[in-house]
Amino acid sequence: MQLSYWELKNWFTNVDFTIVGSGIVGLHCALSLREKYPRAKVLILEKGILPQGASTKNAGFACFGSISEIINDLKNHTEEEVIQLIQKRVEGLKLLRNRLGDGVIDFKPYGGYELFLDKDENFYKECIQKTPFINDILRPLFKTDVFLKEVNRFNFEEIFDYLIFNPFEGQIDSGNMMQALLKEAIANDILILNQQNVTSFNDLNDKVEVVTNETPFITNKLLFATNGFAAELTKNELQPARAQVLITKPIENLHIKGTFHLDEGYYYFRNIGNRVLFGGGRNLDFEGETTTELTQTKIIQDKLEQLLKTVILPNVPFEIEHRWSGIMGVGNQKKPIVKQMSNNVYCGVRLGGMGVAIGSLIGKELAELI
CATH class of the missing domain: 3.30.9.10 (D-Amino Acid Oxidase, subunit A, domain 2)
Structure with missing residues (x-):
């Protein structure tokens, strides 16, 4: 399709920042850039009719990791790395809730539970045994015990009698969250174009040439926020x-x-x-x-x-x-990738299934690389 002069002028000319991906990371990145650069032209390209990855498709968990996930992470990461990951998730949830408000995202602080199947006896015993240790290392963050034993009052069957309860976990409405972020982006004069698939890009040292299914154009800076779809274009370890x-x-x-x-x-x-x-x-x-x-x-x-x-x-x-x-x-590591890839190209990807928790923070960190 041949774009008109008006379309090229208003959407694809004099672009300061182009963000690929209109999910949690991309929208928070755009809003952070708008705060830093009030007069900049910020363009978001999204390949779906809605955010294509997980931002509108997740389960709406406001969580930072179950007891077994944290224990497993400690087998592959240092204690300091795990604490830093959890801290990022807690800070990210706080940023999300502060930006949009609990009423808008329908945040419900019901708490979270982990249950253990009868067949997983050794796994269950390990989690029960290590709960005091996990509570000890998390106490500086939460000022109290995070994980508590609680009886099965939900009529679950084929599980051990005790669940492990976390009072700091909650639910959100992911659809409300993304609608609110999109409305805020539009209110801040951020351009969002859907069904735009970036096929290639070329950093020209002082600017970036971007090619989409629609048209090639020039942007001053290019930022990838496509998480699970990022491997091919960004060549990152994910x-x-x-x-x-x-x-x-x-x-x-x-x-x-x-x-x-x-x-x-x-x-x-x-x-x-x-x-x-x-x-x-x-x-x-x-x-x-x-x-x-x-x-x-x-x-x-x-x-x-x-x-x-x-x-x-x-x-x-x-x-x-x-x-x-x-x-x-x-990826093999849980730590998100937030880095400058070349003179004018950046990425914030590999959220490890914790996009609701850390997406807002990663978007902010991505913008701060500029």
């Missing part, structure tokens, strides 16, 4: 990780309220009113789920339904209303 999700129809007298983790965080569920949202299962097929295809697979969807029937909603009739997938960005 890979996509698909997360499959389903949601039930309304369930009468639903007894579940909160956010819940299962099997080292590979499964997660929550109530949305009187429905259950349930996602995960990537560990059933790591290779197959290393993809950017927004589809579902039988092996994972069947497992989600089986766990719903036997563990989460035993003896409770339910129907699945809808299924979808989102794309995360993961």
Whole structure:
């Protein structure tokens, strides 16, 4: 399609900052740049009709890591690195809530729970045994114990009697969050163009040539905020990780309220009113789920339904209303990649499945690289 003079002039000429990706990171980056540069021309390019990765497709967990996830992270990272990761997640959630307000994002401080299947006895014992140690290392951040034993009062079956409760976890409405961020961006004169796929770019030392499916154009600075979709263009050490999700129809007298983790965080569920949202299962097929295809697979969807029937909603009739997938960005390290790639090109990617928690902070840090 041939763009008109007006289109080229207003959207693709004299661009100061071009951000690729209109998710949590991209929008917070744009808003931070607007605060620093009130008169700059800020353009966001998004390849989907809505943010394509995980920002509008996540489960809406305001969390910073379950007990088993933290224990597992300590096997692959230093204690200091794990504490810094958790601190970033806490700061990111605070930034998100302060920017938009708890009422807007429908924040509900119900707390979070981790449950343990009967078959995972050694894993359960390890988490119970190490809970005091984890509480000790997190006490400087939270000023109190974070993880507490609590009896199973949700009628879950095929699990150990005790859950591990975290009172600092909550729920948000991801759709409300993203709508509010998009409205704020537009109110701050930030241009957002959807269905714009960046195919290549070239840093020319004093500016960047960007090529999209629509047109080539010049920008002073180019910033990638595409997380799971970033590997090909940014050549960073990350890979996509698909997360499959389903949601039930309304369930009468639903007894579940909160956010819940299962099997080292590979499964997660929550109530949305009187429905259950349930996602995960990537560990059933790591290779197959290393993809950017927004589809579902039988092996994972069947497992989600089986766990719903036997563990989460035993003896409770339910129907699945809808299924979808989102794309995360993961790697061998949990630390996000926020760096300058060349003279005028930057990236903030690899959020490790914690986009809600750290996306706002990573967007701010990305803007601060300029």
